[in-house]
Amino acid sequence: MEIDHIFVFSNTLGKEADKLVSFGLTEGSSRFHPGQGTMNRKFYFENFFLEILWVINKKEIQSELTSQTKLWERSQFKKNGYSPFGLCLVNSKSTDKLFEISKVYQPNYFPKGMSIDIITNEHYSKLPWTFRLPYRDKKKTNSKPIEHSNGIRLLTRTEFEMPMDNSCSEFKTFFQSVNDIDFKNRNRTHLTLEFDNKIQGKSKEFSELNLTIKY
Numbered sequence: 001m002e003i004d005h006i007f008v009f010s011n012t013l014g015k016e017a018d019k020l021v022s023f024g025l026t027e028g029s030s031r032f033h034p035g036q037g038t039m040n041r042k043f044y045f046e047n048f049f050l051e052i053l054w055v056i057n058k059k060e061i062q063s064e065l066t067s068q069t070k071l072w073e074r075s076q077f078k079k080n081g082y083s084p085f086g087l088c089l090v091n092s093k094s095t096d097k098l099f100e101i102s103k104v105y106q107p108n109y110f111p112k113g114m115s116i117d118i119i120t121n122e123h124y125s126k127l128p129w130t131f132r133l134p135y136r137d138k139k140k141t142n143s144k145p146i147e148h149s150n151g152i153r154l155l156t157r158t159e160f161e162m163p164m165d166n167s168c169s170e171f172k173t174f175f176q177s178v179n180d181i182d183f184k185n186r187n188r189t190h191l192t193l194e195f196d197n198k199i200q201g202k203s204k205e206f207s208e209l210n211l212t213i214k215y
Contacts, residue, residue: 001178002090003158004133007040007051008191008209009075009084016208017041017052023204023213024150035108037061038071044144045195048155052209053086069105070120074129083121083162083189084210085128091117091136098174099132110134119171126162126189127171152215157194161186 010016020043021027028044037060043050054075055061061072077084089095099117106115114134121127146153157180162168164185172183188210195215205212 001094001175001181002092003048003155003181004088004090005042005049005051006088006128006158006191006193007053007086008211009077009086010052010054011078011208012054013056014039014041014052014054016206017043019206019208020050020052023206025148025152026145028144032056033107033109035060035063036066036071037063038075042144044146045148045152046146046154049144050193051086065108068103069118070122070129073122073125077189080125081189082125083128083160085160085189085191087128087130087160089130089132091132091134093137095132098130102131105131121171124165124167124171126164127168127183128160130171150215151200152195152213154196155193156180156197157192158182159184159192159194161188161190161192163187163189 025043028042030039030041032039037055037057038053039056041052060066073080074082074084102117102119104115105118117132119130121129159182161184175181175183190210192212192214198214200215203212203214
């Protein structure tokens with residue numbers, strides 16, 4: 001399995017991304033999601049992008065269309081303890097078995113007939129909201145900036161930390177043979193992104209995002 005991107009819900013209208021910029025990451029594009037009621041700021045790398053996501057329209061994100069996604073619940077992570085993370089996997093044969101249990105979501109900002117396969121993980125909300133885009137066997141191409149002043153280039157490992165119980169086991173089994181995506185039983189809900197096999201031997205924590213970057 002290959003990661004397309006990861007989102008992190010913001011609690012301060014995306015202002016947490018300012019610290020990523022100060023850290024030396026070059027900010028890419030941002031986007032409003034009509035009908036979904038969210039907006040983002042994004043940071044692109046050679047094989048992945050990181051998305052900071054927040055709610056700008058409560059009515060839209062709680063609408064009949066979008067409420068099924070449980071994104072509103074994710075956005076309220078400070079109040080309800082949900083994981084603020086979303087894990088987007090590249091749409092490939094290796095993910096087909098996992099997404100047999102998924103729902104189909106066609107957001108208003110997609111062309112008619114194009115949809116997202118989503119696993120809300122509402123049965124155990126400490127797991128990330130998991131999804132794949134309709135582009136089969138490839139990532140959506142883009143020409144976004146991937147040069148960063150801190151030298152970070154390539155995502156090489158991803159680790160999600162969370163308190164676990166038996167309800168996590170079925171979901172985790174789909175990742176047993178994946179060496180670079182891991183789920184750890186910890187007392188906190190946290191994401192660690194490792195870049196370039198930690199060649200620089202450095203680490204930076206962004207507590208507001210429950211995020212650590214190792215590089």
